[in-house]
Each structure stands twice: as structure tokens, then as C-alpha cells.
Amino acid sequence: MEEKIILYEDKKDCCGCAACASICPQNAIYMEEDREGFLYPQINEQKCIKCKRCVKVCPVKKQQEDKSAVDTDRVGIITLYYENNNYGGMAQAYALWRLINDLGYDAELITYKRLVKSQTVKASLIEKIRRNTIKSLTVRYTKKIKNVLEKKIGKNWEDALRDRTKRLKEFRESIPHSNTYTMANINECASQYSIFVSGSDQIWKPGVVDGAFVFSFLDGIPDKNIFSYASSVAVTTFPDEYQRFMKKELTKYSAISVREEKNAAQFSDLLGYKIVNVCDPTLLLSPDQWQGLAAARQIDGSYIFAYLLGNERKHRKIIQEFAKREKKILVTIPHIKGGNQFAFRIEDWKFGDIQMKSVGMEEFFSLIKYADCIVTDSFHATVFSYIFERPFWVFERIAKDKNVEMNSRIYDLLGRLGLENRIIEGFKIEGVVNDINFDEARRRIEPYLQFSRSYLEKALKNKKSS
Ligand code: SF4
Ligand code: SF4
Numbered sequence: 001m002e003e004k005i006i007l008y009e010d011k012k013d014c015c016g017c018a019a020c021a022s023i024c025p026q027n028a029i030y031m032e033e034d035r036e037g038f039l040y041p042q043i044n045e046q047k048c049i050k051c052k053r054c055v056k057v058c059p060v061k062k063q064q065e066d067k068s069a070v071d072t073d074r075v076g077i078i079t080l081y082y083e084n085n086n087y088g089g090m091a092q093a094y095a096l097w098r099l100i101n102d103l104g105y106d107a108e109l110i111t112y113k114r115l116v117k118s119q120t121v122k123a124s125l126i127e128k129i130r131r132n133t134i135k136s137l138t139v140r141y142t143k144k145i146k147n148v149l150e151k152k153i154g155k156n157w158e159d160a161l162r163d164r165t166k167r168l169k170e171f172r173e174s175i176p177h178s179n180t181y182t183m184a185n186i187n188e189c190a191s192q193y194s195i196f197v198s199g200s201d202q203i204w205k206p207g208v209v210d211g212a213f214v215f216s217f218l219d220g221i222p223d224k225n226i227f228s229y230a231s232s233v234a235v236t237t238f239p240d241e242y243q244r245f246m247k248k249e250l251t252k253y254s255a256i257s258v259r260e261e262k263n264a265a266q267f268s269d270l271l272g273y274k275i276v277n278v279c280d281p282t283l284l285l286s287p288d289q290w291q292g293l294a295a296a297r298q299i300d301g302s303y304i305f306a307y308l309l310g311n312e313r314k315h316r317k318i319i320q321e322f323a324k325r326e327k328k329i330l331v332t333i334p335h336i337k338g339g340n341q342f343a344f345r346i347e348d349w350k351f352g353d354i355q356m357k358s359v360g361m362e363e364f365f366s367l368i369k370y371a372d373c374i375v376t377d378s379f380h381a382t383v384f385s386y387i388f389e390r391p392f393w394v395f396e397r398i399a400k401d402k403n404v405e406m407n408s409r410i411y412d413l414l415g416r417l418g419l420e421n422r423i424i425e426g427f428k429i430e431g432v433v434n435d436i437n438f439d440e441a442r443r444r445i446e447p448y449l450q451f452s453r454s455y456l457e458k459a460l461k462n463k464k465s466s
Contacts, residue, residue: 003102005048005055007041013060014040020054025174029054049292051174052101075100075107075460076178076189078213079199082113085168085336087364088380092200094361095281096229097175098289100197105460108176110189112212115182149346157344160357161336167360183210187217194223195460200230200259200281206242214249226252227459230259230278230452233266236405243270255459257452260408278452279416280409282383283445290387294365299354303329304432305371307381310397311347314427319375320351322429328372329353333364373432375424379409386417386441391434393424416448417441 007029008014016039021029028047031039041054055061077100081093093109100107181189196215198204203213211217213231218224238246247270250256256271257278258264264277282290304326306319323330332352334344348355356367365384368374374385374392385392394414397406414420419441 003050003104004045005043005050005052007043007054007058008060011038011040013064014058015060016040017059019057019059023053023057025049025051025053025170049174050098050102051176052106053174053176056176073105073195074193075105075195075197076110076193077107077197077199078110078112078203078215080114080201080203080208080213081109081199082111082180084172085165087361088378088383089201090168090171090361091282091380091384092230092280094171094175095285096197096199099281099284099456100460103457103460105195108178110186111177111180112186113180113182114208114210114212153344153346153349157334157357161344163358164336164360167358167363171361181212183212186212190217190221190224195225196227198226198228198231200232202232202234204228204231204233204246204258206233206235206239209242209246211249214246215252216249218252225254225460225462227255227462228253228257229456229459230257230280231263232259232409233263234260234405234408236262238266238270246270254462255455257455257459259412261412262405262408276451276455277412278455279445279448280379280383280413282380282387283449284453284456287387287389290365290384291369293362294369294388295360295362296366297370298356298363298366299329299331299370301329302372303331303354303370304373304375305367306330306332306352307367307374307376307378308332308348308395309335310377310395311345312377312395312398313347315377315395316347316351318424318427318429322375323353326373326432328432331356331367331371333357333359333367375429379413382410382413382422386413386419386438389434389436389438391432391436392422393429394422395424416445418444 007020016031018031018039018041020041021031026047026049028044029041030044032042033039077096079093079096081089084090084093097107097109178189178192196218198213198215202208215226218226250271256267257276258267259277259280261277264275267275304319304323308315320330330353332348332354333356334348334351336344356363359367368381368384368390369388371390374381374390375395376382376385376392377395377397382392382394394410396410411420414422419436422436
């Protein structure tokens with residue numbers, strides 16, 4: 001049973017300022033007049049997502065808290081997340097925050113704006129030579145033409161895509177966040193929390209990880225509990241420099257967990273002791289909690305929902321044929337490429353009978369929840385297909401860089417669920433029949449979820465012994 005939000009026990013503890021009602025991202029608070037004509041807030045439990053923003057903004061509560069000056073359980077979570085418009089990325093950030101929050105901690109996301117690293121002179125010279133071979137030039141100019149086309153078509157969809165960005169921002173704002181930090185001032189957040197968590201997603205990937213994602217600014221600061229939950233790497237080998245950096249930084253961690261089994265083996269080798277792997281946080285919220293976030297049905301009639309992050313034309317062709325064969329409407333979400341909010345993948349042009357461009361998190365959940373079948377290459381779309389118990393098929397992603405490992409998280413998940421047969425073999429999608437035994441899948445994965453939950457609870461209470 002989830003904790004109920006209590007704004008005040010006694011009317012004397014509420015001045016009727018309505019700050020709580022104004023800040024509520026769900027519009028779950030309404031002001032009700034009492035017999036004397038004073039207004040007091042009431043919470044609509046159906047709408048409330050327990051984000052506690054109302055409690056935090058309340059001036060009376062603030063005053064009471066200042067008196068007792070308790071800040072021991074404030075948790076700062078860092079993840080790959082700054083202005084992230086990726087559905088999976090947002091879902092994992094929300095899930096980890098909510099899990100920790102529901103365990104009774106005062107958690108928030110540390111908003112960290114990562115700067116893209118500039119190359120060394122030597123590296124940029126090598127890059128220049130590499131880029132000027134005939135093969136590279138052809139690839140480069142083809143890419144350029146493609147980018148121009150993508151931006152041009154993206155412009156036609158500008159209003160719809162702007163709406164999507166707005167909706168995603170609204171969802172992001174339902175999660176408490178810190179001020180925005182960069183590497184230049186992130187050390188200022190050291191005094192804000194007693195517990196620091198490197199959250200899930202690929203924050204420890206070589207080329208992505210920097211000092212903020214391993215809390216370099218906490219070196220030498222005592223009495224902080226620092227741990228990782230399901231951090232991910234997604235490469236097959238660790239470069240030497242990366243190994244040295246991670247080895248040094250991770251010594252201050254009281255507990256380390258990663259998301260993929262492969263990563264657990266890699267970090268165990270690197271650090272010389274056993275590193276565990278835990279599930280993606282999205283799997284630890286209950287189906288009811290996710291159902292509560294899904295919008296109403298978006299599509300009339302039965303449909304196949306295709307959600308592709310990769311740019312394989314062949315995958316799109318196979319899905320189109322599949323939808324035609326099954327006589328279902330094909331619903332798609334054109335993928336917006338990172339960086340430019342109005343550039344989408346050219347491969348998504350005319351892909352799908354209904355292209356859902358203005359889709360926020362709630363609609364994304366709904367599209368999965370009500371689909372007759374989902375076809376995807378996304379790890380999180382696979383997770384939510386399982387959570388909402390919908391038949392699904394998964395394409396493997398094809399990485400151009402041989403050191404990038406894009407599929408291990410999907411293999412791990414399907415292996416844990418005993419659903420390896422949902423990977424599309426030989427470019428043939430078999431059918432939409434819901435013949436997946438979800439009870440059996442749940443039974444199989446439950447011990448892993450319990451282990452992950454218990455790791456999180458213990459890690460929050462832990463402190464590295466000095
Ligand atoms: S906990 Fe969040 S959603 Fe619930 S009433 Fe308070 S602000 Fe609104
Ligand atoms: S913010 Fe606090 S004091 Fe103001 S109306 Fe809400 S509960 Fe009452």
C-alpha cells in the first residue's frame with residue numbers, strides 16, 4: 001500500500017496559500033471552502049502520483065522542517081538525462097526516482113548538463129585524415145544530404161514535434177530536479193545530499209562518462225553514501241584510459257551494480273571483486289503504477305505499434321508487410337534524432353498508416369498498452385510490452401561501431417523472462433497471437449526483481465566504511 005500524501009494534520013498547520021495546488025503537476029489538488037469560508041487543499045487520490053512536490057513547496061512545512069533541520073536522507077540521482085526526449089531514458093529516470101522516493105527518501109534528479117568533450121590535437125589530426133579518404137567523403141556527403149532532408153521534412157512537422165517536446169517536458173517536470181549544473185559548478189551540489197546515486201542508463205559508457213557521473217567532486221568529502229544502481233556501459237571492451245579512470249573513481253562507492261550481465265563481468269575483472277547486475281528500474285515499479293500513467297486509448301480499431309530507434313529500412317519494410325498481412329493499422333512514432341528537436345529519421349518518412357508525432361510519455365504508454373502487437377528494437381518498449389502483457393516482437397539493433405554493444409540488455413531481459421523466442425529470426429514476424437505465457441515470465445523473473453529491490457534498499461542504508 002502506497003504512502004498517502006498528507007498536507008496537514010490540523011487546519012492550524014495550513015495557511016491556505018494554495019502553493020501546493022499551483023505546483024501540482026497532475027492538477028490533483030483543489031481548494032475547498034470550509035464552513036467558516038476558509039479555503040483548504042484537498043487531494044484527488046486518483047490523480048496523485050506521490051511526487052511530493054506539494055509537500056516540499058508548503059511554507060508551513062518548510063518552517064517546521066527548518067526547525068528540526070533534518071537533511072540526512074536527501075538523495076541526489078544522476079543519470080544521462082539532461083533535456084532528454086527519449087521515452088526509455090525518461091521512464092528509467094522516473095522509475096528510479098519514484099522507487100527511492102517511495103522508500104521514504106527525499107530524492108531528486110541532479111540536473112547535469114554534460115558538455116561534449118573536445119578532441120586532443122593528435123586525435124583530431126587522425127580524424128581529419130580518416131575523414132578525407134574517398135570512402136569517408138562519400139559517406140559524409142550522403143549523410144549531409146540526408147541531414148538536410150531530415151531537417152527540411154522535420155520543419156513541416158514543426159508544430160507537432162514542438163508539441164511532443166512540450167509534453168515530454170511536462171512529464172519531466174513531474175519529477176523533482178535540482179538546479180542545472182555543469183562540470184564547472186557541480187561541486188556545489190555536494191552539500192545538498194547525503195546519498196548520491198549513479199543511476200541507470202548508459203552513463204558509464206566510454207566517451208560519455210565524465211567526473212559528474214562518478215561524483216569526482218565528492219573525493220575527500222566524508223560521510224556521503226555513494227552507490228550505483230544499474231549503471232550501464234554498452235561496449236565490448238574498455239579502453240585503457242577508461243579503465244584507469246573508473247578504477248580510481250569507483251573506490252569511493254559503497255556499492256556498485258550495473259544493468260547488464262556482461263558489464264558485471266567486465267567490472268568484476270576490472271575491480272577485482274564481484275560486481276552484481278540488477279534490473280532496469282522500470283521493472284521494479286508495479287504494473288498498476290505504470291497503468292496509472294498511461295493515457296486513454298489513442299487509436300480506434302486494432303493496430304500494430306512499431307517503435308524503432310534504429311534506422312534499418314529493411315526492418316520497416318518487414319513491419320509494413322506484417323501489418324498488411326494481419327490486416328491491422330500500423331501505428332508509428334517517428335524518431336526524433338538527438339541534438340536537433342525537429343530532425344527525424346528520413347527512414348520514418350511515410351512509415352506507418354498513422355504517424356503519432358505529438359506523443360508524450362502518457363500516450364507512449366497507452367500506445368503499447370492497447371496495441372494488438374508491438375514490434376520494436378527498443379529495450380524499454382520491450383519492457384513495457386511485458387509490463388502491459390502485450391504480444392511483442394523484437395529486432396536486434398545493428399551497430400556500426402564494432403565496440404558498441406546494443407543488444408545485450410535485450411538478450412538479458414528476454415533470457416530472464418524466458419522469452420528469447422520473441423527475437424525476430426530470419427526477418428520474418430510470425431503473427432499477433434498473444435501466446436506469451438506472462439504468468440510464467442513473471443514467475444521466472446521475480447527472484448531477480450527481488451534481488452534488485454533488496455540491493456537498492458540495502459545500498460540506500462549503507463555507508464562505505466573508511
Ligand atoms: S504528491 Fe504530487 S501529484 Fe500528489 S498532490 Fe502532491 S504535487 Fe500533486
Ligand atoms: S502549501 Fe501548505 S499552507 Fe499552503 S495551502 Fe498547501 S498545505 Fe496549506
